[in-house]
Amino acid sequence: MGWNLRVAEAKDVYLTESDLWRFTQQFLMNASHTTTYKHVLMKALLECTTELNESGVVSFHQIAKHVTKIYWNLIVKHGLTQMNQLGKQSAVEKAMVSFQKEHNIPPDWNFDRLPEHQQNQLIRNVNQFYKKYVYGSFYRSFNETIYSFNRKEEWIQLVPAYVVFFEKYKHILMNVTNYQLAIFLEKYNSQDAMERILSKLEFVSARQSLEEFKQILLSHGHSMCFYCLKPVKQIHVDHFIPWSYMQNDVLWNFVLSCPTCNTSRDNRLANIDYLYNLVERNHELRTAEHMSTYKESKLIHLYHYAVQNGYENNWTPKA
Numbered sequence: 649m650g651w652n653l654r655v656a657e658a659k660d661v662y663l664t665e666s667d668l669w670r671f672t673q674q675f676l677m678n679a680s681h682t683t684t685y686k687h688v689l690m691k692a693l694l695e696c697t698t699e700l701n702e703s704g705v706v707s708f709h710q711i712a713k714h715v716t717k718i719y720w721n722l723i724v725k726h727g728l729t730q731m732n733q734l735g736k737q738s739a740v741e742k743a744m745v746s747f748q749k750e751h752n753i754p755p756d757w758n759f760d761r762l763p764e765h766q767q768n769q770l771i772r773n774v775n776q777f778y779k780k781y782v783y784g785s786f787y788r789s790f791n792e793t794i795y796s797f798n799r800k801e802e803w804i805q806l807v808p809a810y811v812v813f814f815e816k817y818k819h820i821l822m823n824v825t826n827y828q829l830a831i832f833l834e835k836y837n838s839q840d841a842m843e844r845i846l847s848k849l850e851f852v853s854a855r856q857s858l859e860e861f862k863q864i865l866l867s868h869g870h871s872m873c874f875y876c877l878k879p880v881k882q883i884h885v886d887h888f889i890p891w892s893y894m895q896n897d898v899l900w901n902f903v904l905s906c907p908t909c910n911t912s913r914d915n916r917l918a919n920i921d922y923l924y925n926l927v928e929r930n931h932e933l934r935t936a937e938h939m940s941t942y943k944e945s946k947l948i949h950l951y952h953y954a955v956q957n958g959y960e961n962n963w964t965p966k967a
Contacts, residue, residue, distance in 0.1 A: 653784035654799045659792050663809040667793075672813075672821065675789045676828050683738045684730050685782050686789060687829040688718050693806070694822050695853060695895045697814050698950070699941050704811050708783075708802035712775035714853065720759040720770065721852045724748050727755070728848075731836050743773055760856045775802075815950060819893050819957040826850060853895060858885035861902045861938075868933060874903035874925070875918060876965040884910040888926055889917065889947075893954045899938035900930045900947060909965050917961035923951050 675686070692714035696706050722728045723744045730738050737745070747770060748755060753762065762770075783797050783804065797804040806814075814821065826849040834842055862885045873880050874888075886905040887894060892915060894901060903926065905913075927944050934942070955961050 651781045651785040653787065653797075655797070656784065656787055656792070657796045658787075658794065658805075658807045661793065663793060663807070665813065668809060668813045671790045671793060674791075676824060678789070684829060684832055685738075685740070685778070686786050687825055687832065688715055689778070689782055689786050690825045691718060691822065691829075691853075691895075694814055694818055694825070697811060697818070698894065698896045698898050698901075698946070700806065700811060701941070702943070704806040704808060705803050706806070708775050708779055708804070709771065711804070712771045712778060715778060716767070716771045716774045717759040718852050719744055719774065720762075722848070724753075724755055725758055726848050726852075727841050728833055728845075729836050729841075730833065739777055740774060743777075744770070747773075758856045815953050816956060818895070818953070822850075822895060850892070854891065855897050858897070858902070861885050861897070861899055862904065864899060864936060864938070865902065865904050868936060870904055870929070872904075873906040873909055873965075874929075875905060875909040875913070875922065878906060880904060880906045882907055886910050886913070888922070889950055889954050890915050890959060893957055893959060894950070898941060899933070899936065900926075900942040903929070912966060913963050915959070916963040917951065917954055917959050919962060919964050920951070923948065 675690070689711070692711050695714050696711055699710055700706050719740055723730075723741050730741055736742075747753075747766075751766060753766075759767065779799050779802065783799070787794060787797065793807060794810050795804045795806045826846055829849055830842075830845045833845065862883060865885075866883075871880065871883075872878060874886070884905045884907055886903050886909075887897075888901050888903050891897075927947065930939070930942060930944070930947070933939055951961075
């Protein structure tokens with residue numbers, strides 16, 4: 649059993665892309681059928697790739713933020729349940745429901761609407777559980793090749809081959825993970841609760857408000873539409889690389905847009921010239937809040953990986 653491991657090193661082996669697909673397929677097909685812990689961790693890791701430092705390290709707290717948001721929105725907002733091996737509520741589900749009732753939080757509230765101190769309390773609780781039971785088990789599920797981790801220091805270090813693999817095939821991997829998670833949830837939930845389940849799973853981590861990012865960009869003098877360069881009266885905050893690929897909200901991927909450009913671009917990538925305009929813009933913002941995970945090469949790689957994931961990159965503003 650791997651759940652009780654406290655420190656572990658990833659195997660020092662050469663991994664081909666075929667190996668990575670094989671280990672991932674084995675994980676998705678054989679992850680525990682008694683809870684959703686491993687599937688949710690997989691979703692969180694895919695979302696976290698933009699937050700890795702140069703060494704591929706991400707803290708337990710950063711991961712727990714994603715995990716907690718996913719669980720809150722699934723369990724409380726969407727009313728989806730899961731079971732443990734005893735046929736009862738899982739520990740995380742029980743904690744979420746109890747917290748919501750104890751603090752009299754409206755059940756239709758998205759996680760982002762909770763006060764920050766309540767979010768942090770839930771994140772700490774989830775982090776303690778995942779630290780104790782999940783990271784070691786997940787590590788073993790990938791044949792000990794995916795990451796190194798340290799429970800006392802609370803970090804994981806993804807193996808470089810997996811970082812590239814996750815970014816290169818993120819859209820496919822997220823879709824497959826969501827599908828496997830939906831199959832699991834189908835066993836324990838009513839038909840009404842399962843309605844539009846894949847849509848719920850895809851957008852379970854989406855922010856409800858991007859006002860914070862809008863104010864940061866405005867405070868740095870970016871008040872025109874990033875694409876057509878016209879003055880903006882009604883400002884939209886736009887994910888330059890579509891959220892459906894990134895699955896994360898980071899300042900360096902946001903631009904301010906007019907409604908026309910934002911709507912017409914839809915889920916496409918802007919022409920590559922705009923990518924390099926964004927690189928220049930981010931150079932101006934390099935000292936701003938929320939830019940600590942930014943690297944020019946990371947943005948450029950993500951743009952090209954999104955193209956490989958099937959996103960068109962030929963959009964330009966209408967004349």
